[in-house]
Amino acid sequence: PPPEEKTKAEGGGGRASTPARFGSGTSHEQRNHQLLTNPLLNFKQPKPRAEMVFQKWSSSSEMESCGGGQVPEMPRVPKSARGKRSVRKKEAQSPAQMSAIDLLATVAGKLFDEGAGSLGNTSAGAPALAAFAKDALVKQEQCDEQMKLFKHEATDQDSCNESAILPHIVLQRVVNNARNEDPKAKSEVQDKESSMISYTKAELGCNFGVIADRWSPESVESGAFTGDAVARLMMTAPAGFHKNAPEMYSLLDSMDVDVKPPPLVSSDSTGEMPLHGDKIHRSTSLPRAPKGVGFFAVDRDDDDDKSSGCTHPSTATNKDFTSNCKAEYNRVRKLLTSKHRKVAPARIHKSDLSYSDVERKPSFRYKKMHTRQRTQRSTFKRRKLFDRHLALASEFGTANGKGNTKVAGRNSNAVSLEANKGTNSMPFQKSCGSNDCHVKLRIKSFNVPELLVEIPDSATVGSLKKTVLEAVTAILGGGLRVGVLHHGKKVRDDSKTLIQAGIGQDDMLDNLGFSLEPNCTQNPQVQAPEDVSFLENIDTTEPLARITPADSSSKLGEVDVSQELALTPLAMNYQGSDHDSVHSPGAVSSRDKDSRALFLVPAADPNAGAVVPANKTKRSPEQGHRRIRRPFSVAEVEALVLAVEKLGTGRWRDVKLRAFDNAKHRTYVDLKDKWKTLVHTASISPQQRRGEPVPQELLDRVLAAQAYWSQQQAKLQPKTPSLAEARLLTQ
DNA sequence: CTTAGGG
DNA sequence: CCCTAAG
Incomplete structure (x- = not known):
């Protein structure tokens, strides 16, 4: 199970071409590190650590043996893909x-x-x-x-x-x-x-x-x-x-x-x-x-x-x-x-x-x-x-x-x-x-x-x-x-x-x-x-x-x-x-x-x-009809949470690929939106929630992940060092 | 195309 | 979900 790696790779050099991904050491490394240190992963997920390690391993192995090296990953299209x-x-x-x-x-x-x-x-x-x-x-x-x-x-x-x-x-x-x-x-x-x-x-x-x-x-x-x-x-x-x-x-x-x-x-x-x-x-x-x-x-x-x-x-x-x-x-x-x-x-x-x-x-x-x-x-x-x-x-x-x-x-x-x-x-x-x-x-x-x-x-x-x-x-x-x-x-x-x-x-x-x-x-x-x-x-x-x-x-x-x-x-x-x-x-x-x-x-x-006058249809075929509503199922939410826990909140495309690749009707924007609503849902009282109830456990994880990744983002973002940040905050 | 957000 | 500005 090499998800991370893959994703990472994708995010990094993936776009360009296959080879690129291996080359991009820096971001890659960073990524892994991040993953390893990701509390969410470690705590909530049983295997995260192993996984990460594996991933690393796999990546290297991948280089060596492009072929069947990482069987686990096989299913997924190679990053380059x-x-x-x-x-x-x-x-x-x-x-x-x-x-x-x-x-x-x-x-x-x-x-x-x-x-x-x-x-x-x-x-x-x-x-x-x-x-x-x-x-x-x-x-x-x-x-x-x-x-x-x-x-x-x-x-x-x-x-x-x-x-x-x-x-x-x-x-x-x-x-x-x-x-x-x-x-x-x-x-x-x-x-x-x-x-x-x-x-x-x-x-x-x-x-x-x-x-x-x-x-x-x-x-x-x-x-x-x-x-x-x-x-x-x-x-x-x-x-x-x-x-x-x-x-x-x-x-x-x-x-x-x-x-x-x-x-x-x-x-x-x-x-x-x-x-x-x-x-x-x-x-x-x-x-x-x-x-x-x-x-x-x-x-x-x-x-x-x-x-x-x-x-x-x-x-x-x-x-x-x-x-x-x-x-x-x-x-x-x-x-x-x-x-x-x-x-x-x-x-x-x-x-x-x-x-x-x-x-x-x-x-x-x-x-x-x-x-x-x-x-x-x-x-x-x-x-x-x-x-x-x-x-x-x-x-x-x-x-x-x-x-x-x-x-x-x-x-x-x-x-x-x-x-x-x-x-x-x-x-x-x-x-x-x-x-x-x-x-x-x-x-x-x-x-x-x-x-x-x-x-x-x-x-x-x-x-x-x-x-x-x-x-x-x-x-x-x-x-x-x-x-x-x-x-x-x-x-x-x-x-x-x-x-x-x-x-x-x-x-x-x-x-x-x-x-x-x-x-x-x-x-x-x-x-x-x-x-x-x-x-x-x-x-x-x-x-x-x-x-x-x-x-x-x-x-x-x-x-x-x-x-x-x-x-x-x-x-x-x-x-x-x-x-x-x-x-x-x-x-x-x-x-x-x-x-x-x-x-x-x-x-x-x-x-x-x-x-095309829709003959019978009352409504003219407006171009964009609102997509049909498809409420997220608990399973989907769980998958989303899982993915976000691993990937963070800023990589929706990767989340999509990772957890909803087969769900053609879920776009990364949808996922992002869903996350948004999940975060909101998690922050309101159960009585205020509507729709299929999402297990509290998941909501908790949502909040945890949200908090974690927000922080993570904050860390990376600050071009303006902590000082500036502090200043802003104080001001 | 993706992200990030507001609507 | 939609729409959009930015990148």
Whole structure:
């Protein structure tokens, strides 16, 4: 458990580069000394001393053996990684988040449907779309069903043809799903969809490479998720594939078709939720990261969607579909094209031209951030946006009482990937223009890793929504990553080309899959005990496990019903099984550099706001919506206290990294603020305190730490010697 | 981007 | 939590 060292190093030369940290002897030493002498550490913490020593030791050893020297530290990214890590996060997370949103939308939609709809329990396997759409997701079975669906989806070749990439847009109709099943249907669909398809082709063009590039093995492996578990999932998927293809569609369609589209989902089509946009801002790729290069900001322009959308009427049921499909296409296109951009920024795809202006600005912004390598900013911003969206979403809702419904949604994480082969219904298309062969892929939807929601029947729909939102948000907070599975195996080598990986071959569709993985950066098992403040995982585990929206809901005035939401991020499930990823050298390293390739960000595009008249939403999409309130849990407080005891009160970023690295929704500013409130709380009478009571013990520690570090700070600060200080004081 | 504080 | 000035 080398926390200190690490942090210190980070603080010191960390920013610059790895080497620097070792070099900076002075501050380093000082730090250690400080630590050693830190009473708080010594007294309150059992091992502080040892730890510190160890740290020192480790640092030296580290120099000697850069490799596995300090096993304990391994879990954490090397100090040097700071920059790296940030980069990684930016890259990786973004995509993840995007999916997360989508997922959220999807899940929410499902939940809503369920909630609003009948609790019907149509068989999971029911092929009928309509049927599925309505009942599909009710009850605990939901999880299982989803799993099934996803599995199928993942493996479904046929379905792939038409798939949409994002969940929210799940709406896309499956054009070819029928292909194998019903010739008529197929043809019919095709006709309807043909225009769309063509559009797709044109727009998407051939750029699969980009995606592949970003979705590297690392992402798969690095995540807690990665691992065999995923692979297994994927593998299993194929089995039912053909048979169940319809299910997928039904699922998808349900959203579209549903008269009352789930708010979240509908938002897409309606434009209430600007999450997905027609416009995607693509930032230029990172300087050197082939993998995580793509950042996307998506602006959704409802107007655009409507007007531009897919030309063909599609089915009567689909208004949404049209708009959605467009959005999807655009998105895809963007993603795909991003590669080009990366290679040759100057070059702009025909399709991209329209967006060029919009896109570019954002790009710069992101670029800058990337350069910085600090993860937080972008994350936060994104998060903010997401939250906002979520919040909006949560607003819909009518009161509904149902029996105590327990909804468990789970998805295997597997994402179906679809490729289009030209107009044919071929899922996979490989178009070799001149030099490059491009593969067109379409991801129908991403499912939410796992979502467990428990809510009293007395709760209102609004509360349900809120709950779901919270749950999803929690997941989002952890971040998501995308993994690529080929033939049921995780593709770990990001550097491999699609061709090398065998992706893009004829079999591709069958065997290509994407998975969403909770972004559990830190693997507890690997982490050093010290460093493993539970908080690191807290976000993914604990919070998810139990979220009590009461607070937020009450604030919003939605419902005060006691709601409990239980989320179990896949991470938890997979962490255990996914050892290999963790242990494998590649995996370890990958963790830092893991690429989360795709990442869509609801762009904070001014235009978006104006252009995107949230149809239904009363409120105009103001840019910055207040983030949802997430009261600190006792566990979080404890982690915070622990971290502050060690790091002091002036290094919030380090505190963040140390104890809340996995809690994407906790910024260092949040932590600082929380500390502030904690100090205040500790100084007031228990009767005056509100919210979840914080153990007095913790509060005491807060005061102690505060006092200690204040003093420490005072010591260091005084440029003006004690004399001056004294003078000031006296005066 | 981080810190530090006020709101 | 938000917003911002400073660094």
